[in-house]
Amino acid sequence: xxxxxxxxxxxxxxxxxxxxxxxxxxxxxxAGQESVWVSTPxxxxxxxxxxxxxxxxxxxxxxxxxxxxxxxxxxxxxxQLDVDPVFALDxxxxxxxxxxxxxxxxxKTKTAIVIVKGTKDASGGQLSAKIFTVVSHLQKAGM
Numbered sequence: 001x002x003x004x005x006x007x008x009x010x011x012x013x014x015x016x017x018x019x020x021x022x023x024x025x026x027x028x029x030x031a032g033q034e035s036v037w038v039s040t041p042x043x044x045x046x047x048x049x050x051x052x053x054x055x056x057x058x059x060x061x062x063x064x065x066x067x068x069x070x071x072x073x074x075x076x077x078x079x080q081l082d083v084d085p086v087f088a089l090d091x092x093x094x095x096x097x098x099x100x101x102x103x104x105x106x107x108k109t110k111t112a113i114v115i116v117k118g119t120k121d122a123s124g125g126q127l128s129a130k131i132f133t134v135v136s137h138l139q140k141a142g143m
Contacts, residue, residue: 010134018121020123034051050068055113076089086128087107088131102117107132
């Protein structure tokens, strides 16, 4: 399966018939090689520094300072990125110019993080379910 196929899978409708994922990215987290492997246009500008911080074991500063994804500040909702079988970090973007906020979910495997940004009406649970499916598949593949 190509990396783009994983993005396509993330952007399909869920059981409710809604497509909860607006943007998605898969990024490599190997030390010194942090990079975006594949993404939709809205997450193409994720930096190596952002990837390092998201994949780090020490995310304690996120509670106070938030996290940045493609330059967008996000506040921490829940950090279970190192909790088996969840492996998810739930965030919420700062309000945009129209006052809208968006859910963001980050999933982690041994070699990658998977990031989704939801649509305006998507719930955190919908985003987590999408992340769980792809992260579980990648973990079973040894990634």
